[in-house]
Amino acid sequence: MNxxxxxxxxxxxxxxxxxxxEFIDLALKHLKLNNVIFNVIFVDNEYIHKLNLQYRGIxxxxxxxxxxxxxxxxxxxxxxxxxxxxxxxxxxxxxxALSYGHSLKREISFLTIHGLLHLLGYDHMVKExxxxxxxxxELILHEAGIER
Numbered sequence: 001m002n003x004x005x006x007x008x009x010x011x012x013x014x015x016x017x018x019x020x021x022e023f024i025d026l027a028l029k030h031l032k033l034n035n036v037i038f039n040v041i042f043v044d045n046e047y048i049h050k051l052n053l054q055y056r057g058i059x060x061x062x063x064x065x066x067x068x069x070x071x072x073x074x075x076x077x078x079x080x081x082x083x084x085x086x087x088x089x090x091x092x093x094x095x096x097a098l099s100y101g102h103s104l105k106r107e108i109s110f111l112t113i114h115g116l117l118h119l120l121g122y123d124h125m126v127k128e129x130x131x132x133x134x135x136x137x138e139l140i141l142h143e144a145g146i147e148r
Contacts, residue, residue, distance in 0.1 A: 002028050007041045010090045016105045017042055017090075023109050027116060027140050038083035038119060040112055045091040063092035064111040066118035086115030102148045109146050113137050 004024060008017050020040065028036070043051075045061040052058045052065060069084040088111045097107040117133055124130035141147070 001035065002033060003037045005039045007039060009041060009043050009047070012090055014090070014104070014108075016103075016108045019105070020108065020112060023144050023146070024112065024116075026144050027113055030140050030143060031116075031120070033081075033120075035080040036083050037080060038116070039085045040115070041085055041087050042090050043087055045089050048087055048089040048092070051087060061089055061092060063096060064088050064115045064118075066115045068119045068121070070119070070121070083116075083119040086112065086119065088112065088115065100148070106141070106146050106148065109141060109144065110137065113140050 002025075004021075006017060006020055006024075008014070024040070048063075048065060049059075049061040052060065052062045055067075056062075056065070065087045067084045067087075069082050088108065093104060093107045093111060097104045100107070114133075114137055117136065122129070122133040122136070124133050
């Protein structure tokens, strides 16, 4: 059984966040994940800026940042996987949805699957890895009926 918590640490009440569980369930099924635990935490630009500076040395807000606990082998357990935390900036999600011309639901879903894939070890530092990761993201979004 998978366990995840969606935490909204902003003042904004968004149906896109309230309805995110259905998308996460579909993504977990597609990825054939069982017995995983993780959190999706929604924050504002100020909070994610501090995280980005403290942990990545980048002095600006970002859209999503993932903290993968499986990088630390002491968190690996035979019965379940504690994946970590995904932080998403609601402010950036609004900005990017507008900039890319798609819905807030699509942007929040995209940032969620992007963060989840990072927790699973996917990366996009090299073009070849980026192609694989982004193709998988788009496939899962498409399966959920969340298009641009």
